[in-house]
Amino acid sequence: MSELGHEVLAAVLQVRSRSLQVLLWRRAREPQVGRWSLPGGQLGATEDIEASVRRQLAEKVDVRQLSHVEQLAVFSAPDRVPGDRVIASTFLALVRSDNDPVIPDDTSWFPIDALPDTAFDHQAVVLRARDRLRSKLSYTNVGFALAAPEFTVSALRDVYSAALGYRVSATNLQRVLSRRGQLEPTGETVPPGPSGGRPAALFRFARASIQITDPFAVFRPPATTPPPAPPSPPTESASRA
Amino acid sequence: MSELGHEVLAAVLQVRSRSLQVLLWRRAREPQVGRWSLPGGQLGATEDIEASVRRQLAEKVDVRQLSHVEQLAVFSAPDRVPGDRVIASTFLALVRSDNDPVIPDDTSWFPIDALPDTAFDHQAVVLRARDRLRSKLSYTNVGFALAAPEFTVSALRDVYSAALGYRVSATNLQRVLSRRGQLEPTGETVPPGPSGGRPAALFRFARASIQITDPFAVFRPPATTPPPAPPSPPTESASRA
Numbered sequence: 160m161s162e163l164g165h166e167v168l169a170a171v172l173q174v175r176s177r178s179l180q181v182l183l184w185r186r187a188r189e190p191q192v193g194r195w196s197l198p199g200g201q202l203g204a205t206e207d208i209e210a211s212v213r214r215q216l217a218e219k220v221d222v223r224q225l226s227h228v229e230q231l232a233v234f235s236a237p238d239r240v241p242g243d244r245v246i247a248s249t250f251l252a253l254v255r256s257d258n259d260p261v262i263p264d265d266t267s268w269f270p271i272d273a274l275p276d277t278a279f280d281h282q283a284v285v286l287r288a289r290d291r292l293r294s295k296l297s298y299t300n301v302g303f304a305l306a307a308p309e310f311t312v313s314a315l316r317d318v319y320s321a322a323l324g325y326r327v328s329a330t331n332l333q334r335v336l337s338r339r340g341q342l343e344p345t346g347e348t349v350p351p352g353p354s355g356g357r358p359a360a361l362f363r364f365a366r367a368s369i370q371i372t373d374p375f376a377v378f379r380p381p382a383t384t385p386p387p388a389p390p391s392p393p394t395e396s397a398s399r400a
Numbered sequence: 401m402s403e404l405g406h407e408v409l410a411a412v413l414q415v416r417s418r419s420l421q422v423l424l425w426r427r428a429r430e431p432q433v434g435r436w437s438l439p440g441g442q443l444g445a446t447e448d449i450e451a452s453v454r455r456q457l458a459e460k461v462d463v464r465q466l467s468h469v470e471q472l473a474v475f476s477a478p479d480r481v482p483g484d485r486v487i488a489s490t491f492l493a494l495v496r497s498d499n500d501p502v503i504p505d506d507t508s509w510f511p512i513d514a515l516p517d518t519a520f521d522h523q524a525v526v527l528r529a530r531d532r533l534r535s536k537l538s539y540t541n542v543g544f545a546l547a548a549p550e551f552t553v554s555a556l557r558d559v560y561s562a563a564l565g566y567r568v569s570a571t572n573l574q575r576v577l578s579r580r581g582q583l584e585p586t587g588e589t590v591p592p593g594p595s596g597g598r599p600a601a602l603f604r605f606a607r608a609s610i611q612i613t614d615p616f617a618v619f620r621p622p623a624t625t626p627p628p629a630p631p632s633p634p635t636e637s638a639s640r641a
Contacts, residue, residue: 163406163443165487202404204485207476230473233489235448244445246406246487248474297612298539371538 164245167212168199168281170231170288171220173254174305174321175268179292181285182219184266186278190241194278195269197285199247208248216252220260227253227304227369231288239280247280251288256318257307272324293323300341300372303364309345311359333362339372341365405486408453409440409522411472411529412461414495415546415562419511420533422526423460426506427519431482435519436510438526440488449489457493461501468494468545468610472529480521488521492529497559498548513565534564541582541613544605550586552600574603580613582606 171182183195198219202211208230216222231249239245254260262268269275271289274282295301296319306318316329336342343365348358412423424436439460443452449471457463472490480486495501503509510516512530515523536542537560547559557570577583584606589599 163404165404165406202476202487205478207478208474208487209476232471233449233474235443235450235489237446237448246443246449246489248476248487294612371535 164240164243165202165248166199166245167202167208167215167248167250168197168234168284169212169216169228169250169252170197170285171216171225171252171254172271172288172292172305173258173268174256174318177317177321178270178272179289179322179324180268180270181274181288182262182266183269183275183277183281184219184263187265191278193276195267195275195281196278197249197281198266202248208250212248212250212252219262219266220254224254224258224260225252226255226367227251227301229369231284231291234280234284236280247284249284249287251291253292253301253304255307256305295369296322298371300336300339300364300366300370302336302341303367304369306364309347309361309363311349311361313359315362336372341372405481405484406443406489407440407486408443408449408456408489408491409438409475409525410453410457410469410491410493411438411526412457412466412493412495413512413529413533414499414509415497415559416509418558418562419513420530420563420565421509421511422515422529423503424508424510424516424518424522425460425504426508428506432519434517436508436516436522437519438490438522439507443489449491453489453491453493460503460507461495465495465499465501466493467496467608468492468542470610472525472532475521475525477521488525490525490528492532494533494542494545496548497546536610537563539612541577541580541605541607541611543577543582544608545610547605550588550602550604552590552602554600556603577613582613 173180182198184198186192186194186196198216199212200215202208206214212228213222216225229251231251234247234249237244239247271285274285277285292301302315302319305322306315312329312333316327316332319332320326333342341364342362345361345363347361349361350358414421423439425439427433427435427437439457440453441456443449444455447455453469454463457466470492472492475488475490478485480488512526515526518526533542543556543560546563547556553570553574557568557573560573561567574583582605583603586602586604588602590602591599
C-alpha cells in the first residue's frame with residue numbers, strides 16, 4: 160500500500176440569524192496561518208473515521224449538540240495539501256437552530272454566503288456540504304436536525320428558507336410534511352405576537368433520525384387511494400456516525 | 401499525518417437474468433486466497449480516487465460500459481484488513497442491462513442474494529451499494545443506468561423489480577416516471593410475442609445523468625396546478641467520477 164496521510168474534516172452547519180452558517184477555526188500556525196479551517200485532523204491508528212470525527216469535533220463543540228452526522232465525500236486531489244499527500248474523508252454535521260454551542264476563541268460561525276479566506280480545499284467541502292443538505296431537504300426529513308425540537312410552522316419555514324437560500328411557502332411546507340407523516344402537532348400553542356393575531360400551533364418532527372420521506376413513490380398506486388405501507392421503510396444508505 | 405494505506409474498491413452492479421448481480425474476482429494469492437473480491441487496489445501517488453477507480457476497473461471491464469459511477473462510502477475499521485491499516489474509498493458503479501461486458505477468467509458475476517465467500521469487508525460494501533441503489537431508485541432517475549437505452553415498460557418493470565427485490569407494477573412505474581418527465585416514447589414499437597397481443601411501445605429515459613426526480617416536492621404548490629419549474633434543477637451532490 161502507498162503511504163499517505165488521512166484526515167477527517169467536518170462541515171458543521173447551523174441556521175443562525177436566518178442564514179446557513181458553518182463552523183470554522185483560524186489557523187495559528189503554518190501552513191496557511193491565518194486562514195479559516197474546518198474542524199478535524201489526522202485519523203488515529205485505532206479509530207475509524209466516524210470515531211475520529213467525533214473525537215476531533217469535541218475540541219470545538221459539545222458533540223451532544225450534533226443532531227445529525229453523515230459521511231459527505233472523499234477529497235483526494237494529489238495537490239490538495241501542498242507538499243503532502245493527504246486524503247480527506249469529510250462529514251456533514253448539523254446543529255439545531257435553537258442551540259448556541261460554546262466554542263473556543265479561535266472558532267467562529269460564518270454565513271456560507273460570506274466565507275472568509277479558507278484553507279486548502281475547505282471551501283469546496285463547505286459548498287459540497289451545503290449542496291448535500293439542500294438536496295436532502297427535498298427528499299428526506301433532515302429538517303428535524305436543523306429546526307428546534309418544537310416550532311411554529313412560520314419558524315420552520317424560516318429555517319428551510321435559510322438552508323435553501325430562497326423563501327418557501329409556510330402553507331405548502333406544512334401540507335407536504337404533514338401529508339408525508341413527518342410533522343405532528345404537540346397540542347400546545349404560542350401566544351400571538353405584539354401585532355396580535357391568533358395563537359400559533361406548535362409542531363415537532365415525528366422522527367429524529369433521517370429517513371427518505373417519499374420512499375418508493377415511483378411505485379405507489381395513484382393518489383386516489385392511500386398507499387400501502389412498505390413492509391420496512393428504507394432508511395438512508397449513507398453511513399452515519 | 402499517520403501512515404496508512406488507501407485503496408479504492410468498486411461495487412459494479414448490473415441486472416442480469418432478472419437478478420441484481422455484482423462483479424467479483426477470485427483471489428489467487430494470500431491474503432484470503434480463493435475468496436472473492438471487489439475490483440480495486442491501492443491509490444496511486446498522482447491520482448485522485450475517481451481516476452484511480454477507473455484505472456483499476458479497466459483491468460476488469462470496459463469502463464466505457466459503466467453508465468454511472470459515484471462515491472459510496474469510506475470503510476475504515478482499524479481491523480478491516482488484518483495486519484495492515486488500509487482505508488477503503490468505495491464506489492457504486494452501474495452497467496446497463498443490455499450489455500454483457502467481456503471479463504477476465506478470474507472474474508464473475510454473482511447475484512447479491514447468493515454471494516460466494518467474500519474477502520475482508522467486501523460483502524458489507526456490496527450490501528451498502530445495493531441499499532444505496534435501492535434508495536436512489538425511489539428519488540432519482542438512476543434507472544437510466546440500469547435499463548437498456550430503449551425498452552418496453554414491461555422490460556423496465558423487470559429491471560426495477562430485480563434491483564428492488566420485489567415485483568413492482570408496470571402501470572404505476574410508467575405513470576410516475578412519465579409524470580416526472582423521466583420517460584419519453586421513442587415512437588417505435590416492438591412486435592407482439594408468440595402469444596399475440598398488441599405491439600409494445602418503446603421508451604427511453606429523458607436524461608442519462610443522475611437527477612433527483614421530485615426536486616423540492618416539499619415546497620411545491622398542491623397538485624391541482626402543475627408545479628413551476630425550479631430555476632435550476634438541483635443535481636445530486638454525491639460526486640461522480
